[in-house]
Amino acid sequence: MKRLLENLLNDCRHYTADGRLASYIPELSKVDRNDFGISVANGAKELSFAGDHDKKFTMQSVAKPFILLLALMDSGEERVHDLVGVESTGKPFDAFNYSDLALKRDHINPMINTGAIALCTLIKGETYKDRFDRLLDLMKKVSGNESLEVDEAVFRSETETGNKNRALAYMLKAYGMIEDDAEEVLYCYFRACSIRMTADDLAKMARVLAFRGKDPVSGEQIIRPEYARYINAVLMTCGMYDGSGEFAVKVGIPAKSGVGGGIMAVVPGRMGIGLYSPALDSKGNSIAGIKALEKLSRELDLSIY
Numbered sequence: 316m317k318r319l320l321e322n323l324l325n326d327c328r329h330y331t332a333d334g335r336l337a338s339y340i341p342e343l344s345k346v347d348r349n350d351f352g353i354s355v356a357n358g359a360k361e362l363s364f365a366g367d368h369d370k371k372f373t374m375q376s377v378a379k380p381f382i383l384l385l386a387l388m389d390s391g392e393e394r395v396h397d398l399v400g401v402e403s404t405g406k407p408f409d410a411f412n413y414s415d416l417a418l419k420r421d422h423i424n425p426m427i428n429t430g431a432i433a434l435c436t437l438i439k440g441e442t443y444k445d446r447f448d449r450l451l452d453l454m455k456k457v458s459g460n461e462s463l464e465v466d467e468a469v470f471r472s473e474t475e476t477g478n479k480n481r482a483l484a485y486m487l488k489a490y491g492m493i494e495d496d497a498e499e500v501l502y503c504y505f506r507a508c509s510i511r512m513t514a515d516d517l518a519k520m521a522r523v524l525a526f527r528g529k530d531p532v533s534g535e536q537i538i539r540p541e542y543a544r545y546i547n548a549v550l551m552t553c554g555m556y557d558g559s560g561e562f563a564v565k566v567g568i569p570a571k572s573g574v575g576g577g578i579m580a581v582v583p584g585r586m587g588i589g590l591y592s593p594a595l596d597s598k599g600n601s602i603a604g605i606k607a608l609e610k611l612s613r614e615l616d617l618s619i620y
């Protein structure tokens with residue numbers, strides 16, 4: 316497997332020259348666009364990896380499945396489903412062209428910013444700091460990495476420049492979909508996006524989702540199987556922004572990308588895959604990351620279809 320992954324990165328490395336780094340959060344444009352890493356976690360204890368598999372980056376939208384997970388765990392499927400729908404929107408992750416319609420649950424899903432911001436209100440905790448701390452604890456548990464932490468510079472940068480997200484949060488409030496203070500809700504969302512991790516961490520988190528919520532190495536059931544299934548289904552239809560349909564055709568597995576350049580991919584019953592390459596296509600997906608997944612899917616016959 317290691318040889319396969321090394322060859323894969325060599326074959327796809329030239330794609331790291333394409334696309335652009337996310338710059339609308341200024342701090343994100345400071346990363347090295349040549350970084351490229353992959354990690355695979357299957358049923359075995361040891362991971363297989365190649366390239367910059369242990370380089371840290373911020374998870375950004377890859378946090379969204381875990382916001383959804385904790386909202387499900389804390390508030391149950393019915394409340395989650397009443398607040399945020401599951402249909403793909405076909406619009407960019409930060410779209411806010413709802414002006415001609417009243418904002419309703421049918422217009423949002425948990426993998427776009429509006430949906431993820433709304434779901435922060437269904438995480439339990441006395442303060443939004445408590446809610447975020449519980450979210451970080453959950454990610455530590457799922458990744459098996461106790462040292463996960465927030466990149467404070469990215470968090471500051473998001474808070475200072477996240478005007479679109481601020482607009483989305485206030486719109487949720489204006490339409491009565493959230494009751495809490497919009498700034499506090501945003502604190503939780505921005506901090507979640509700023510958690511720093513590696514492709515190894517993403518591979519291990521994806522593995523738990525791949526094995527119906529169970530860590531196949533320790534045997535521990537970390538997530539209820541029905542929640543793992545819920546998340547994988549939403550990842551399949553909405554996880555790769557408005558490129559999810561094409562990704563389903565070309566790669567065919569549930570996955571979530573983030574504008575930090577990470578991709579977490581779930582191969583049900585087989586493995587979790589983490590990738591990192593920060594140059595993005597126009598939709599916000601890692602270009603080299605997607606190319607590597609396309610090739611890996613063909614070589615290992617990963618598509619679930």
Ligand code: GLU
Nearest residue numbers: 375376408428508573574
């Ligand atoms: N923090 C980013 C934002 O909300 C995350 C976006 C993403 O990765 O899609 O703008």
